[in-house]
Amino acid sequence: MTNTQNTQTTETKTTLVIGGTGKTGRRVAERLTAQGLPVRIGSRSAEPRFVWEDSSTWDAALEGVGAVYVTYYPDLAFPGADEHIAAFSKLAVSKGATRLVLLSGRGEEGAVIGENKLKESGADWTIVRSSFFNQNFDESFFLEPVLAGEIALPTGDAVEAFVDADDIADVVVAALTDPKHIGKTYELSGPRLLSFRDVADELTKATGRQIQYIPITKDEYRAALVEHGLPADFAELFENVLDGRNAHLVHGVEEALGRKPKDFADYAREAAARGVWNV
Numbered sequence: 001m002t003n004t005q006n007t008q009t010t011e012t013k014t015t016l017v018i019g020g021t022g023k024t025g026r027r028v029a030e031r032l033t034a035q036g037l038p039v040r041i042g043s044r045s046a047e048p049r050f051v052w053e054d055s056s057t058w059d060a061a062l063e064g065v066g067a068v069y070v071t072y073y074p075d076l077a078f079p080g081a082d083e084h085i086a087a088f089s090k091l092a093v094s095k096g097a098t099r100l101v102l103l104s105g106r107g108e109e110g111a112v113i114g115e116n117k118l119k120e121s122g123a124d125w126t127i128v129r130s131s132f133f134n135q136n137f138d139e140s141f142f143l144e145p146v147l148a149g150e151i152a153l154p155t156g157d158a159v160e161a162f163v164d165a166d167d168i169a170d171v172v173v174a175a176l177t178d179p180k181h182i183g184k185t186y187e188l189s190g191p192r193l194l195s196f197r198d199v200a201d202e203l204t205k206a207t208g209r210q211i212q213y214i215p216i217t218k219d220e221y222r223a224a225l226v227e228h229g230l231p232a233d234f235a236e237l238f239e240n241v242l243d244g245r246n247a248h249l250v251h252g253v254e255e256a257l258g259r260k261p262k263d264f265a266d267y268a269r270e271a272a273a274r275g276v277w278n279v
Contacts, residue, residue, distance in 0.1 A: 013066025013096070015176060018042035018050060019073060023135045024103060027169035028069050032176070040065065052084050055091075062092055067099035067176050070118065074231050076103070077110030085114040089121035097123060099182075101175045103168070104129045106187055107245040108237070115185075126175035127185040128168065131246060134190070134267040135165040137203065138276045141230060146203055147279055152214040154221045154235065155196050158242035161189030161249050162199070164262040171256045186252030190261050193247060199264065206268035207277045 015032055019025035020041030032039045040061065042050035048060035052072065062068075070088070072081050089100060100123040104111045115127050136142045145151045168188060175181040194202070200213040216224075222235040253261040271277065 014038040014040050014064050015067045015069065016040045016042050016050075016061055016065045016097075017069045019069075019071035020046070022071065022073075023133055023139050023165045024130075024168045024172065025069065025071055027165055028172050028176075031169055031173045035173075035177070037177070052088075055084075055087060058088055058091055059095070062095045062097060065092070065095065065097050067101070068092055068097050069101050069103070069172055069176060071103045072114065074234070075105065075108075075111075075237060076114045077105060077108035077237060078231070078233055079110075081110070082113040082117050086117035086120070089118045089123065093121045093123050099124045099126075099176060101126045101128060101172055103172070105241065106131050106189070106250070107241045124179070124182040126181045126183070128171055128175065128252070129185065129187045130168055131161045131163045131189045131250075133165050133168070134162050134262075134264055137199070137268075138271045139165075141228075143276075146207075146211060146277055149210060150212050150214055151196060151200055152216045152221070152224070153196055154216055154218040154238060155242050156215055157195050157197070158244070159193040159195045159198075159247050160242060161191075161193050161246065162264050163188045163190045163253075164267050167253050167257075167261045171253060174256055181256065184256075186256050187250035188252040188261070189246075189250045191249070191263050193249065194264055202265050202268050203277070206265070206272040209277075209279070 017025045017029045020029045021043050029039045042061050044051055049057050050061040051057045100118055102118050104115055104127055106129045119125050137146055171186055197213040200211045203211040218235050218239055222232045225232050225234055
């Protein structure tokens with residue numbers, strides 16, 4: 001099948017957006033719907049349900065699907081994720097999905113295993129490797145610390161090129177709808193490197209409240225994760241990806257879209273204007 005034929009097939013069939021209520025999935029689903037393209041949300045609360053740990057839910061979710069945005073919770077680098085990705089990708093192709101776009105993470109060796117499993121499925125693929133999301137601070141596990149005025153993490157003075165979920169969604173939608181992105185791996189970052197202390201300073205400016213960054217040990221952070229019902233393995237992930245391997249900018253947003261990514265300060269101002277950090 002040619003790429004042109006693939007485009008016609010995927011654009012008339014439904015796109016399954018796994019994690020379609022999450023930070024990037026919700027934005028991808030909204031953009032595809034705005035283009036008049038049929039979308040199915042893949043989540044525990046959707047109908048039909050989609051649950052990564054229950055492969056019996058996959059078949060119905062894939063019925064009539066031509067393309068899939070694949071996100072894996074809690075993280076593609078976690079043990080067992082690659083096995084799920086391999087089995088799901090093969091099933092998706094066998095049921096007629098020709099385009100798979102996978103959200104991955106920068107600098108995560110475990111995630112690369114999952115990437116390779118998806119590539120082996122026979123689908124037209126695009127890999128989108130992302131830095132830490134800006135939206136972790138207003139839609140995810142950093143929201144409560146920002147509201148409390150203290151961001152306590154085992155990250156020392158490490159720097160990260162935080163990327164905006166809107167930029168990720170724009171790249172993903174382009175990959176789902178334009179054959180020129182087939183076979184590409186895009187590494188996404190924002191336009192500058194920030195430490196978590198820098199992030200706290202930007203949030204302080206945006207909110208008009210004092211937001212502090214407090215360095216803690218990995219063991220202290222692991223205990224805090226367990227207390228809040230989050231996977232303790234996030235502590236290992238933080239240590240791994242913030243060891244300097246991602247302490248440089250990448251240019252996937254420009255490569256895929258021909259424009260610059262959003263800066264963290266602009267994201268913070270916009271989020272503050274919505275009142276998400278009001279206390």
